[in-house]
Amino acid sequence: MHRIIQLATTLGLLGLSHLALAADAVGATEKQATNWHAIIMFCIFVAMTMGITYWAASRTKSTSDFYTAGGGITGFQNGLAIAGDYMSAATLLGLTAMVYMQGYDGYIYMLCFFAGWPIILFLMAERLRNLGKFTFSDITAYRLDQGKVRTMAAISSLTVVCFYLIAQMVGAGQLIKLLFGLDYNVAIFAVGLLMMVYVTFGGMVATTWVQIIKACMLLFGGTLVMFLAFSQFDFSFSNLLEKATAVHKLGDKLMSPGSLLADPITAISLGLGLMFGTAGLPHILMRFFTVSDAKEARKSVLYASGFVAYFFNVIFLMGLCGILIVGQNPEFFEGGVVGGKLIGGGNMVAMHLANAVGGNMLLGFLAAVAFATILAVVSGLALAGASAISHDIYARVIKKGQASEASEIRVSRIATICLGFVAIVLGIAFEKQNIAFMVGLAFGVAAAANFPVLILSMYWKGLTTRGALWGGYGGLVSAVLFVVFSKSVWVDVLGNAAPLFPYTQPALFAMPLAFLLAFIFSKSDSSVRAGKEIEAFEDQYVRAQTGFGASGAAKH
Amino acid sequence: MSSAMYERMRANPKFLELVSRRERFAWTLAAIVLTMFYGFVMVVAFSPASLGQPIAEGSMVTVGVAVELFMFIFFWVLTALYVRRANTEFDAMTQEIVKEAWKENK
Numbered sequence: 001m002h003r004i005i006q007l008a009t010t011l012g013l014l015g016l017s018h019l020a021l022a023a024d025a026v027g028a029t030e031k032q033a034t035n036w037h038a039i040i041m042f043c044i045f046v047a048m049t050m051g052i053t054y055w056a057a058s059r060t061k062s063t064s065d066f067y068t069a070g071g072g073i074t075g076f077q078n079g080l081a082i083a084g085d086y087m088s089a090a091t092l093l094g095l096t097a098m099v100y101m102q103g104y105d106g107y108i109y110m111l112c113f114f115a116g117w118p119i120i121l122f123l124m125a126e127r128l129r130n131l132g133k134f135t136f137s138d139i140t141a142y143r144l145d146q147g148k149v150r151t152m153a154a155i156s157s158l159t160v161v162c163f164y165l166i167a168q169m170v171g172a173g174q175l176i177k178l179l180f181g182l183d184y185n186v187a188i189f190a191v192g193l194l195m196m197v198y199v200t201f202g203g204m205v206a207t208t209w210v211q212i213i214k215a216c217m218l219l220f221g222g223t224l225v226m227f228l229a230f231s232q233f234d235f236s237f238s239n240l241l242e243k244a245t246a247v248h249k250l251g252d253k254l255m256s257p258g259s260l261l262a263d264p265i266t267a268i269s270l271g272l273g274l275m276f277g278t279a280g281l282p283h284i285l286m287r288f289f290t291v292s293d294a295k296e297a298r299k300s301v302l303y304a305s306g307f308v309a310y311f312f313n314v315i316f317l318m319g320l321c322g323i324l325i326v327g328q329n330p331e332f333f334e335g336g337v338v339g340g341k342l343i344g345g346g347n348m349v350a351m352h353l354a355n356a357v358g359g360n361m362l363l364g365f366l367a368a369v370a371f372a373t374i375l376a377v378v379s380g381l382a383l384a385g386a387s388a389i390s391h392d393i394y395a396r397v398i399k400k401g402q403a404s405e406a407s408e409i410r411v412s413r414i415a416t417i418c419l420g421f422v423a424i425v426l427g428i429a430f431e432k433q434n435i436a437f438m439v440g441l442a443f444g445v446a447a448a449a450n451f452p453v454l455i456l457s458m459y460w461k462g463l464t465t466r467g468a469l470w471g472g473y474g475g476l477v478s479a480v481l482f483v484v485f486s487k488s489v490w491v492d493v494l495g496n497a498a499p500l501f502p503y504t505q506p507a508l509f510a511m512p513l514a515f516l517l518a519f520i521f522s523k524s525d526s527s528v529r530a531g532k533e534i535e536a537f538e539d540q541y542v543r544a545q546t547g548f549g550a551s552g553a554a555k556h
Numbered sequence: 557m558s559s560a561m562y563e564r565m566r567a568n569p570k571f572l573e574l575v576s577r578r579e580r581f582a583w584t585l586a587a588i589v590l591t592m593f594y595g596f597v598m599v600v601a602f603s604p605a606s607l608g609q610p611i612a613e614g615s616m617v618t619v620g621v622a623v624e625l626f627m628f629i630f631f632w633v634l635t636a637l638y639v640r641r642a643n644t645e646f647d648a649m650t651q652e653i654v655k656e657a658w659k660e661n662k
Contacts, residue, residue, distance in 0.1 A: 104607075104620055108600060111624050115593045118631045122582040122589075122638060241616035255618040256608025257600045264601035271597050295647055298639045305635055309628045542562040545575055546650045548657075549558050 034181035037364025038371075042180070045213070045372045046194065052209045056202035063405045064551075066203035066412060067134040067387050068289040071551070073208055075296040079303025081208045082287050084215030086113075086278075086308055088168075088377050089175055089370040092222065092315065096350040099319020100327065103244075103254035106319055110312035116275035117305035121298060124279060127458045128288040129297035130547040131540065134391045135384075136285040136450065140457045140472075143536035145465040145529070147397050152472045154392040156449040157282040159476065160442045161385035162426070164281075165378065165419075167438035169427030172374040178344055179351065179367040188427040195379045196420035199386065200413045204290060207379045214376040217369045219311060225350070225366065226314045228357035229321035244323040249339070266505055273507030277443030280450030283384035294547050318353060326352040382419045389415040433493070440504065441483045448475035448510035456518055458544060461537040464522045464530040471518025478513050482506035564657040574649045581641065585634050592627060 064070050073081070091113075098106035131139045137153035169188060176187035198206045233240040241255065248254045278284060291297050330336040332352045334343055342348055355363040390412030395403040403411075453472045456463045483489055485500035503509075522530075543549050565571050599607060607620030 104618070107621065107624055111593070111596070111627060114628065115589065115631065118589045118635050118638075119586055121635050122586040126642070238616045245616060253608065255616070255621055257604035257620060264598070267597050267601045268594070271594065275593075295643050298642055302635050302639045306632055309632050313625070313628065538566065539559055539562040542565050542571070545571070545578075546565060546654055548561065548565065548654050 035179060035364060035367060037360050038180055038367035039364075041364050041368035042371050045217070045368055049198065049206070049210045049213065052213075053198050053202035053206040056205035056209065059205055060201070060203040063134070063391070063408050063412075065205065066409050067383075067391060068286070069204040069208055071290060071292050073290040073296075075291060075299025076303055077208070077212055078287055078291050078296065078300035080215045080307065081211040081290075082284065082300055082304035083307035083311070084211035084218070084373075084376055085284055085287065085380050086304070087215065087218055087311055087373070089373040090171065091311075092218065092366075092370060092373070093175070093347045093350050095312070095315050096319045096322060096353070097347050099316055100322045100349040101346065102258050103248065103250055103320075104256055105258045107312075107316050108257060110316065112271055112274045114305070114309055114312060115271075116278040117301060117308065119275060120279050121301040121305070124455070124458070125288060125297045125301050126294035126547070127544040128285065129291065129294045130544050130550045131458065132285075132289050133551040134286075134289060135387050136282060136454055137388070137392045140453050140468060141396075142457065143533050143540050144457070144463070144468055146401075148465060149468050149472075150392040150396050152469055153450070153453070154388040154397075156445060156472060156476045157388040157392075158385055159480075160280075160282060160446050160450065161381050161388070161419075162422070163438045163442040163445070164283075165381050165385075165423045166426045166430050167442065168374060168378050168381065169423050170430050170433075170438075172371075172378070173427055173431065175347075175370060175374065178348070179370055184431060185428060188424055191375055191378055192420045192424035192427070194375055195382055195423070196417055198375075198379045199382050199416045199420075204286075204383060207376075207383050208287075208290060210372075210379060211376045214369070214372045215307065217365075218373060219307065221354075221362075221366050221369045222311060222314045222318065225354045225357060225362065226317050226321070228362075229325055229353055230317055232325065232357075233321070240317075240320055240324075244320050247328060248323050265503055265508065269503060269505035269508035272511060273440075273443050273447050273505050276451045276507065276511065277447040280446035280454065281442075282388065282446075282450070283380040285450075285454075286380075286384050286387065289551075293550070318350060322349045322353045325356050329356065332356070378423065382416055382423070385419050386412045386415040440488065440506075441480065444479040444483055444506040444510060445476055447507045448479035448514050449473075450475075452511060452514040452518060456515070460522075461534055461541075462522050463518060464525040464527075464533050466525040466527075466530065467518040467520075467522025470521040471514045474517040475510055475514030479506045479510040482510055561657050564660050565653050568653050568656060570649060570653050570656070574646060574653065577649075578642070578646050582638065585638055589631055589634065592630075596623065596627065 059070075060066050062070070095106055095110060098109065100106075128136070128139065131142055135153075135157070137150045137157070140153050141149040169191065172191045173184040173187045176182050176190075177184050180187070182190075198210055202209075230240070233243065245252060245254050250258070287300070288297050291300055326332050326342070326349055328338060330338050332343055332348075332355075333340045342352065344351070351363055351366060354366040358365075390408050394411045395401065395408045449472050452475055453463075453468050456471065457468065482501050482503075483506055486502075486504045486506070487499040488504050490496050490499045490501075607618060607623070609619045611617050611619055611622050
C-alpha cells in the first residue's frame with residue numbers, strides 16, 4: 001500500500017494518472033539526510049524572490065497590476081513564465097526517471113505535452129488576448145449572461161485549481177522530504193506560507209518573476225547536468241545509445257514504443273486531454289493577459305514552446321545518460337546492488353545524475369530548483385483561483401460590476417490567504433491518499449468544462465447562455481464522474497472490485513459530450529435574449545480579429 | 557460608439573481579406589500539426605514495431621527517435637512561421653483597418 005501511494009504521488013504530479021500500473025518508473029519517497037547545500041541554495045532563492053516581491057508590492061496598486069502585472073510583461077518574459085508554469089518539478093524528476101526506466105516511451109510523453117502549444121498559438125492566442133482582461137471568463141461571458149456564465153466558469157476554474165493544488169502540495173511534501181530531508185508537514189507549511197506572501201503582496205508581478213527566475217534556474221541546471229553527463233560519451237548520440245542499449249534491461253526495445261500507450265483509446269484520450277486540457281488551465285490562460293497585445297501574446301507562445309521543446313530534449317538525454325552513469329554505479333543503489341532499488345526511489349535519477357557529474361554542489365542546486373519550481377507553480381495556481389473568486393464572483397456576480405478596485409484587490413488577497421490555508425489543509429489531509437487521479441482530473445475538467453465553452457464562445461456565433469451553461473456544467477460533471485468511475489478512483493481509492501468506466505482518461509468522452517450539450521441547448525434556445533447574444537457575436541468577432549477595444553490596447 | 561467602429565471595420569473589404577487569409581493560414585498549420593501528431597499517436601498504438609526500426613543499417617538511432625526529434629523542431633518552426641507572418645503582414649493589415657475606421661468616424 002505504501003508503495004502504491006508513493007507511486008501515485010509521483011505519477012499524479014506528472015498528470016499521467018493511467019500509468020499508475022506502469023510500475024517501476026517511480027519509487028519510494030523516504031526521508032533523506034538533511035541536505036544543507038540544497039537548503040542554503042533554496043534560502044538564497046527565497047531571499048531573492050522576497051526582494052522581488054517587496055519591489056513588486058510597491059508596483060501593485062490597481063486590479064490590473066494585481067491580476068495581470070498591468071499588461072506590462074514582454075513576450076520573452078512571458079514565454080519564460082509560461083514555460084516555467086509548464087515545466088514542473090515532476091517534469092524534471094518524473095520524465096527523467098521515465099526515460100531511465102522505459103526509454104523511448106518517456107520521449108513519446110514529452111511530445112504529447114508539447115504538441116498542444118502550436119495549436120494554442122494558431123487557434124487561440126490572439127483571440128484570448130484581444131477579448132480577455134483578467135480571467136478567461138471575461139471571454140466566455142463577453143456577450144452572454146454575466147452572472148450565470150461567470151459563476152459557472154469560476155466554479156470549474158476553482159475545481160481545476162483545487163485538484164491541481166492537491167496534487168502539487170502532496171507532491172511538494174513528498175519531494176521535499178526526499179530532497180531536503182525536511183518533515184512532510186514542515187514542507188507543506190513552507191510552500192503554503194511562501195506562496196501566500198508572494199501572491200498577496202506581489203500579485204501577478206511577483207508571481208511572474210518568481211516563475212521567470214525559476215525557469216532560468218531550471219533551464220540552466222538541466223543543461224549543465226546534461227552537458228557534463230553527455231561529455232562522458234564524447235557528445236556522440238549513437239555512442240550513448242549503443243552503450244545504453246547494451247546494459248538496459250529492455251535491450252534492443254529501449255528505443256521502441258513499449259507498453260505504456262498500447263491501448264489506442266487511452267492513447268488518443270490522453271493526447272486530447274493533454275492538448276486541450278492545457279488550453280483550459282486557468283493559470284496558463286491567465287498568462288495571456290499579462291502582455292500588452294496580441295503581438296506579444298504570439299511571441300510568448302513562440303518562446304515558451306521553444307524552451308519547452310528544448311528542455312524536453314535535454315531531459316531525454318539526461319535520462320539516457322542516467323542509464324549508464326547512475327544505473328551502473330553501485331553507490332546509487334540500496335545495499336550497493338546494481339539494478340536493485342535506487343536510493344531515495346526511482347524518481348531520484350536526475351538527482352543522482354547531478355551528484356555523479358557535479359558533486360554535492362550541483363545536487364544541492366538541482367534540489368533547490370525542484371523546490372523553487374513547486375513554489376512557483378503553486379503561486380500561479382493560487383493567483384488564478386483567487387482571481388476567479390474576486391474578479392468573477394465578487395466583483396461581477398455579487399457586486400454586478402460596481403465593486404471598487406480597492407475592495408476587489410482586498411477580496412483577492414483574502415481569497416489568496418484562504419486558498420493558501422485550503423492548500424495546506426488539503427496537502428496534509430491527502431498525504432496518505434492515492435492522488436494519482438488528481439492531475440488527470442484537473443486536465444480532464446479543464447479539457448471538458450473550460451475548453452469547449454471557451455473555444456465555442458470565440459468561434460461559434462450560435463452559442464447562447466443556455467448552451468454555455470449546459471456545456472460547461474455537463475463537461476464538469478461528466479469529467480468528474482468518468483474519473484470517479486474509472487479504475488484510479490473506483491477501484492484504487494474506493495476499493496471496489498471493478499471499474500464502472502473502463503478507461504482512465506476522460507477527455508475523449510467528456511469533451512464531445514460538452515460540445516454536444518452546448519450545441520443542442522444553444523440551437524434549441526429561441527428566447528429573445530439568445531437572439532441578442534447571437535447578434536452581439538458580430539462586434540465580438542471584429543474585436544477578436546483586430547484587437548480594437550481590447551484592454552490595454554485602448555490607450556493608443 | 558465602438559459598436560459603430562466595429563460596424564465600419566466589418567464593412568471594410570480589407571477586414572474580410574484579413575480574416576480569410578489568417579484563418580486559412582492558421583487552420584492549414586493546425587491541420588498539419590494535428591495530422592502529424594495524431595498520425596504518430598496512431599502508429600504508436602497500432603504499429604509500434606515500425607518506430608523501433610533503425611534509421612539506417614547498423615545505426616543505433618531508431619525511426620521513432622528521428623521522427624519525434626523532427627516533430628519537435630518542425631512544430632516549433634511552424635509556430636515561428638505563424639508568428640512572423642501574423643506580427644508583420646496581418647498586424648499591418650489590422651492597423652490599416654482600424655485607421656480607416658477612425659478616419660470615417662471623423
